[in-house]
Amino acid sequence: MQEQQLVEEITRQVVERLNGLGGYESENKIPIGVSARHVHLTREHIDILFGKGYQLHKKKTLMGGQFAAEECVTLVGTKLRAIENVRILGPERKASQVEVARTDAIRLGLNPPVRESGNVAGSAPIALVGPAGALYLKEGCIIAKRHIHMSPADGEKFGVKDGDIVKVRFANGRGGVFEEVQIRVDKSFTLEMHIDTDEANGLGVGKDMGILIK
Ligand SMILES: [Zn+2]
Numbered sequence: 001m002q003e004q005q006l007v008e009e010i011t012r013q014v015v016e017r018l019n020g021l022g023g024y025e026s027e028n029k030i031p032i033g034v035s036a037r038h039v040h041l042t043r044e045h046i047d048i049l050f051g052k053g054y055q056l057h058k059k060k061t062l063m064g065g066q067f068a069a070e071e072c073v074t075l076v077g078t079k080l081r082a083i084e085n086v087r088i089l090g091p092e093r094k095a096s097q098v099e100v101a102r103t104d105a106i107r108l109g110l111n112p113p114v115r116e117s118g119n120v121a122g123s124a125p126i127a128l129v130g131p132a133g134a135l136y137l138k139e140g141c142i143i144a145k146r147h148i149h150m151s152p153a154d155g156e157k158f159g160v161k162d163g164d165i166v167k168v169r170f171a172n173g174r175g176g177v178f179e180e181v182q183i184r185v186d187k188s189f190t191l192e193m194h195i196d197t198d199e200a201n202g203l204g205v206g207k208d209m210g211i212l213i214k
Contacts, residue, residue: 028213029209029211029212030191030192030193030209030212031207032192032193032200032205032207032209032210033192033194033195034194034195034196034197034199034200034207035144035195035197036196036197037075037083037087037101037104037196037197038087038099039075039086039088039089039098039099040088040095040097040098040099041088041093041096042095042096043092045128046092048130048132048133048134048135049131049134049135050071050130050132051131051132054132056069056070056088056092057069062089063149063190063192064149066090066091067089067090068088068089068090069087069088069090071088072086072087073129074130075108075126075128076108076126076127076128076134077105077107077108077109077110077126077127078109078110079109081108081109082108083100083104083107083108095120096128096135096137096140097117097120098126098128098137098140098141098142099117099142099143099144100112100142101143101196101198101199102143110126110141112126112142112143114142114143114144114145115142115143115144115145116144116145116182117142117144117145120140121139122139124139124140124142125138125139125140125141126140143196144194145182146178146180146181146182146193146195146196146199147184147193147194148168148181148182148184148191148192148194148212149184149194150184150189150190150191151187152185152187154191155183158212159214160185160212160214161183162184163182163183164183165180165183166181166212166214167179167181167212167214168181168193168211168212169210169211170208171211172205172208172209174202174203175203176202177213178199193210
C-alpha cells in the first residue's frame with residue numbers, strides 16, 4: 001500500500017472509531033441510554049411512602065413526559081435484603097412498577113420476569129420503604145425488556161413499526177448483538193435504545209451507538 005493510501009486508511013479508521021462505530025459503516029445508528037434500577041409509583045403509593053398529598057420534585061426531564069425525581073426509596077426483597085437510594089421516575093402511574101437488573105434481583109433474592117414496561121400482571125413481589133412508611137407490592141417488580149424509543153418519522157426511516165422486534169449490533173466495548181429488542185414508536189419519543197446496567201456492563205458499552213439490524 002502506498003504511504004498516502006495508508007494514511008487515508010488509518011484516518012478513516014480513526015474517524016469511525018471516534019464516531020463510535022469501530023468499523024461498521026451504517027445509517028442505522030441508534031444512541032444508547034443505560035437505565036439504572038428505578039421505581040414508578042401510583043398516587044396512593046406516594047401517599048404511603050412520602051405522606052398524604054406529597055408531590056415529587058423534578059430533578060431531570062426525560063423523554064415522553066417523564067422525569068427523574070429527587071426522591072428515592074429503598075427496595076426490600078426476601079430475607080430483608082435491601083438496595084437503598086433507588087430513584088423514582090415521575091409522573092404518577094396507574095400501577096406501581098419496580099425495574100431492576102438481574103444482578104439487583106439476585107441481590108434482593110427475587111426472580112422477576114423480563115417484561116415490557118407497564119405489563120406487571122403476575123410479576124415478582126417486592127417491598128418499598130420511604131421516609132413516611134413502607135409498602136408491600138404483591139406484583140410489580142420486572143426486568144425491563146430492552147427496547148428502542150423512536151418517533152413515527154424514525155420508524156419510517158428504519159422501516160419498522162411499534163411492537164416490531166429487531167436486533168442491535170455493538171461494535172464497541174466487547175462487541176456483540178442484542179436480539180429481542182422491541183420497537184416503541186410515539187410522537188413524544190426521541191431516538192434512543194434503553195438497556196439496563198447488566199446489559200451495558202455485559203457488552204462493555206455506555207454512551208455508545210448500536211446498529212439496528214432487521
Ligand atoms: Zn425506555
